[in-house]
């Protein structure tokens with residue numbers, strides 16, 4: 001359902017600062033796939049997600065969603081089918097607007113925004129129920145401005161906003177990395193529940209190898225703008241963090257040690 | 266003196282529409298739009314020339330607003346399609362409008378004193394309603410007849426117009442599209458990721474804002490009895506002053522509250538100016554300076570005040586800490602000496 005064909009992305013082409021962020025990425029995601037993506041800093045993970053989302057356009061290659069080519073479709077048009085959560089908890093919500101207004105905004109993703117009231121009584125009840133499902137007490141704070149929420153709460157809300165309209169694809173870019181361990185744990189749990197509930201096709205970048213192994217049914221390892229290792233459901237079952245590190249060394253012939261801290265093994 | 270205050274109330278209500286427009290760009294869209302200086306005059310120019318040519322004054326006023334809407338949209342396009350920075354887009358449009366306004370009017374000043382304006386039109390059936398007589402009764406009964414305005418016509422009709430437009434704006438900003446417009450000013454990146462074209466919201470928002478500004482300009486020209494090409498100079502600062510004063514004194518918790526605050530801010534601004542002009546050594550020509558000083562004060566003072574309170578708190582805390590340490594020290598000393 002998501003297909004990337006020979007995607008190339010170069011920044012500052014033709015200058016001394018030239019960066020080849022993606023080199024010939026080919027990938028196919030099937031309906032309901034939950035793929036975790038790991039890789040050292042600068043491997044091209046965020047660039048990959050940005051190409052899928054339409055924030056960046058590739059220099060070469062094609063992107064298609066549900067067999068429809070969308071390579072150069074602008075972000076705001078494509079996001080009808082794509083839900084996204086960013087690493088920065090500030091990025092996914094509007095701080096000076098209330099929780100219910102943020103949810104109403106997210107509701108507008110799938111249909112044209114009208115001149116009817118954004119937050120109706122019916123919707124308020126729906127939102128309440130929705131917030132109830134993640135059970136962190138937000139259901140009683142519909143009228144609270146989102147800027148007053150903690151990072152974890154905001155990230156939970158971002159996650160709901162990205163998913164409750166059931167996007168075709170969910171993109172998560174280290175969305176727990178900015179949180180303390182307990183909150184990160186909570187957001188991971190909520191992510192797992194939501195993805196399972198809606199059977200969302202998901203691409204999730206994480207810096208935690210153990211998490212990448214535990215979650216989802218496929219795993220990609222990226223380095224230097226390429227997907228250098230891939231594990232399917234069965235292989236993932238048996239995979240360990242040590243094996244992943246060995247795999248990296250075998251393929252790249254260089255030490256992973258420098259990345260140990262980054263990948264928080 | 267008193268009649269100056271009524272005048273301030275009247276012009277404050279007319280300026281309130283302009284202030285609502287400025288609120289929409291500066292606060293809601295977070296877009297510092299300087300088109301205002303030009304579009305205020307555009308509203309006056311279009312309505313004046315239409316009235317001169319025998320148009321219905323209501324239609325003329327409305328068309329003035331439409332002209333402002335178009336000007337605002339162009340500023341928006343300069344920014345979104347032309348990738349020109351917001352401040353510069355506004356300055357470019359404002360500069361262009363100066364010449365355009367002269368073209369529209371054909372001369373730098375159009376007198377409207379002998380023309381049928383909106384206020385004269387309302388005035389003719391206003392007299393039939395005899396509202397003034399009812400409203401003046403309490404004044405005369407209390408022996409305050411000389412403190413009463415000659416007529417409540419402008420005040421009442423402007424209150425009606427301003428609050429109607431405020432209501433519309435409150436409603437608009439809470440529709441699905443309005444929520445997206447506000448979010449565009451709050452977190453544009455997220456709005457794009459939620460499938461909304463921030464560019465078109467900016468264009469429409471700037472259009473609506475300058476529509477309000479031009480409407481204000483059209484009414485102001487008719488109220489004053491002339492349209493002048495230089496009337497708009499510094500208008501943006503007047504609008505900003507109203508927004509800042511209003512929000513500071515009356516709060517900005519919700520959209521409904523903020524729009525009310527902005528209206529009250531505009532009235533209060535005119536009253537402050539009216540009072541300032543009473544001061545002997547200040548002239549009408551000092552008005553822009555006074556306005557600038559008000560805005561600077563409103564921007565700087567809250568921060569100073571906060572810092573001052575913060576310092577005082579720290580100082581008292583330090584004092585109690587010192588005292589505790591002294592007492593603690595004495596206790597320790599006494600323990601040791603035991």
Ligand SMILES: Nc1ncnc2c1ncn2[C@@H]1O[C@H](COP(=O)(O)OP(=O)(O)O)[C@@H](O)[C@H]1O
Nearest residue numbers: 011019021039040041042043044045046047048
């Ligand atoms: N907008 C950009 N402009 C210039 N270079 C960029 C930009 N985004 C990413 N890069 C470069 O592309 C490479 C891949 O970056 P990124 O996709 O952010 O890596 P990751 O998310 O895996 O850490 C890096 O070398 C980075 O410096």
Ligand SMILES: [Mg+2]
Nearest residue numbers: 045046047173
């Ligand atoms: Mg990244």
